[in-house]
Amino acid sequence: xxxxxxxxxxxxxxxxxxxxxILPPVVLIVALxxxxxxxxxxxxxxxxLLPSPQAVLGEFSHHSxxxxxxxxMTAFEALGGFALGALAxxxxxxxxxxxxxxxxxxxxxxxxxxxxxxxxxTPLIVVMLGRGLxxxxxxVAFATYFPVFLALLRGLNTxxxxxxxxxxxxxxxxxxxxxxxxxxxxxxxxxxxxxVSASGAFITALVTEWIGSNVGLGYLVMVSGQYFKLxxxxxxIFSASLMTLALLGLIVLIxxxxxxxxxxxxxx
Amino acid sequence: xxxxxLSLAFEGRRxxxxxGLDIVxxxxxxxxxxxxxxxxxxAGLYADGIDVVFRxxxxxxxxxxxxxxxxxxxxxxTLIGASGCGKSTLLRVFxxxxxxxxxxxxxxxxxxxEARANRIYALVQQGSTMLPWRSIIDNVALGLEISGLxxxxxxxxxxxxxxxxxxxxxxxxxxxxxxxxxxxxxxxARALTLRPRFLLMDEPFGALDEITRDRLHFELLRILEETxxxxxxxxxxxxxxxxxSDKVIVMTPRPGRISEIIxxxxxxxxxxxxxxxxxxxxxEAQLRRALHQPA
Ligand SMILES: Nc1ncnc2c1ncn2[C@@H]1O[C@H](COP(=O)(O)OP(=O)(O)OP(=O)(O)O)[C@@H](O)[C@H]1O
Ligand SMILES: [Mg+2]
Numbered sequence: 434x435x436x437x438x439x440x441x442x443x444x445x446x447x448x449x450x451x452x453x454x455i456l457p458p459v460v461l462i463v464a465l466x467x468x469x470x471x472x473x474x475x476x477x478x479x480x481x482l483l484p485s486p487q488a489v490l491g492e493f494s495h496h497s498x499x500x501x502x503x504x505x506m507t508a509f510e511a512l513g514g515f516a517l518g519a520l521a522x523x524x525x526x527x528x529x530x531x532x533x534x535x536x537x538x539x540x541x542x543x544x545x546x547x548x549x550x551x552x553x554x555t556p557l558i559v560v561m562l563g564r565g566l567x568x569x570x571x572x573v574a575f576a577t578y579f580p581v582f583l584a585l586l587r588g589l590n591t592x593x594x595x596x597x598x599x600x601x602x603x604x605x606x607x608x609x610x611x612x613x614x615x616x617x618x619x620x621x622x623x624x625x626x627x628x629v630s631a632s633g634a635f636i637t638a639l640v641t642e643w644i645g646s647n648v649g650l651g652y653l654v655m656v657s658g659q660y661f662k663l664x665x666x667x668x669x670i671f672s673a674s675l676m677t678l679a680l681l682g683l684i685v686l687i688x689x690x691x692x693x694x695x696x697x698x699x700x701x
Numbered sequence: 702x703x704x705x706x707l708s709l710a711f712e713g714r715r716x717x718x719x720x721g722l723d724i725v726x727x728x729x730x731x732x733x734x735x736x737x738x739x740x741x742x743x744a745g746l747y748a749d750g751i752d753v754v755f756r757x758x759x760x761x762x763x764x765x766x767x768x769x770x771x772x773x774x775x776x777x778x779t780l781i782g783a784s785g786c787g788k789s790t791l792l793r794v795f796x797x798x799x800x801x802x803x804x805x806x807x808x809x810x811x812x813x814x815e816a817r818a819n820r821i822y823a824l825v826q827q828g829s830t831m832l833p834w835r836s837i838i839d840n841v842a843l844g845l846e847i848s849g850l851x852x853x854x855x856x857x858x859x860x861x862x863x864x865x866x867x868x869x870x871x872x873x874x875x876x877x878x879x880x881x882x883x884x885x886x887x888x889x890a891r892a893l894t895l896r897p898r899f900l901l902m903d904e905p906f907g908a909l910d911e912i913t914r915d916r917l918h919f920e921l922l923r924i925l926e927e928t929x930x931x932x933x934x935x936x937x938x939x940x941x942x943x944x945x946s947d948k949v950i951v952m953t954p955r956p957g958r959i960s961e962i963i964x965x966x967x968x969x970x971x972x973x974x975x976x977x978x979x980x981x982x983x984x985e986a987q988l989r990r991a992l993h994q995p996a
Contacts, residue, residue: 595826595828595830596830596832598798598824598826598830599824599826599830599843600847601797601798601817602796602797602798602817602822602823602824602826603820603843603844603847603848604817604818604820604847604848605847609847613832613843613846613847614832617832617834693833693834693875694834
């Protein structure tokens with residue numbers, strides 16, 4: 434059968450090659466920070482737009498307690514919503530795969546649900562459920578379930594004829610077919626979708642906080658912006674980015690650990 | 702071939718030297734009605750007037766036309782013919798993958814669907830499909846896993862089968878780390894773990910080197926003799942057909958039909974010395990003539 438040219442992750446080789454892969458982005462970020470620092474020092478960048486890196490860094494050390502409080506809230510919202518959304522998306526995909534009747538009935542609505550700009554409804558939802566963690570988690574979940582749902586539904590229903598015939602000849606039950614071939618072969622698509630959902634979760638949480646909360650990094654960004662506390666604002670923005678990266682990194686790590694599913698699953 | 706229902710049980714007396722277990726345990730029909738019916742019908746592979754028409758929208762392809770054959774229980778048959786003449790399709794009719802448009806196919810007197818449900822055949826696909834995320838041993842044990850055998854039995858049998866096809870030491874490898882020929886052998890091993898009454902094989906030795914192929918030919922014949930299993934095997938090789946057959950079924954294309962059935966009278970206990978037999982060359986020549994005959 435055909436070799437798996439596509440679908441294979443770039444492999445990190447031994448020491449020198451690994452340095453080769455890591456060095457360029459590190460050089461870039463160091464250069465950018467130096468440029469930033471230099472332009473802030475010479476006044477090329479006005480302080481009210483972007484304070485110096487030292488000032489932002491100082492914010493992290495002086496106001497770490499405040500930052501931590503807000504960051505923890507945002508993390509709860511984003512991670513909770515992400516987990517809930519991913520579970521709902523996966524559950525929906527399984528259900529619609531196993532019950533063709535439900536698929537015919539619900540699939541158009543699942544697609545249409547994508548068109549609902551859920552963030553716009555935040556004020557309404559806050560009126561209904563009050564401010565706080567729960568409504569934001571629900572909004573994040575709604576905003577992030579879709580990529581997982583669609584990718585898994587596609588993956589579970591993209592059938593490799595040879596594998597299906599093999600399991601058919603072995604007289605496998607539909608459930609065995611689901612666990613033993615449909616799910617494993619849809620994992621690469623699932624991980625791609627999880628990465629999309631992960632960054633979406635943080636963005637949704639931050640924006641929802643503008644309206645629906647008085648804690649969280651999104652709230653902090655808005656409030657410190659209004660009071661021209663630019664260093665605080667940037668510290669909050671960087672914190673949010675770091676958390677998003679951490680979640681993405683975790684997903685990539687799991688994907689790597691499951692390499693035999695996620696990198697080889699295309700074809701042998 | 703007709704026989705009483707008990708003949709199934711008597712088959713269990715065959716010594717399973719190569720795996721040391723009883724054929725009856727796995728292969729007796731669990732379903733009583735099927736068992737009773739099976740006893741009064743041809744016990745081997747039987748086909749009568751099989752037509753297969755594939756429809757795609759408005760146009761249709763007649764893949765098989767009026768194919769009939771009767772392969773007695775425990776005997777060996779190969780399907781040979783030009784590419785596209787319907788060999789795989791005929792095999793897949795017996796495997797309950799393709800439903801015939803007309804005609805009857807029976808395995809041990811039961812329909813392909815019942816044969817599949819009762820797990821009395823094992824199929825080796827043309828592409829020797831492996832699940833790429835499973836190690837070789839897990840791929841080989843897949844059939845037993847699906848039939849719900851306990852883990853220790855599964856692995857014990859899978860290891861034996863792997864040793865048999867010369868893949869000892871590759872248990873933990875992934876399919877992508879093996880050559881095409883090694884994957885074919887793993888697919889054969891997977892079929893053997895099932896201890897099938899019928900072995901349906903679609904070009905199982907296609908990607909193998911001459912030496913391994915020779916060894917596996919006689920290994921397969923030995924297993925077939927010990928288990929009394931019936932063989933239907935698709936091949937493109939004339940010598941392979943002669944070595945592995947009691948009957949060579951020659952097919953011609955457009956539409957696919959059986960043009961000739963050649964009996965090969967080498968009996969049992971075949972050895973590699975077969976190739977030196979003057980009759981071997983005669984059979985080869987006869988088969989070549991049949992293949993070159995205009996349809
Ligand atoms: N699922 C299908 N749908 C439509 N046409 C099919 C299908 N399967 C087989 N055919 C057609 O039926 C004919 C016989 O195919 P088959 O695969 O049985 O040939 P074969 O003898 O096994 O060939 P090969 O030696 O190349 O494997 C071909 O013309 C093929 O195009
Ligand atoms: Mg074929």
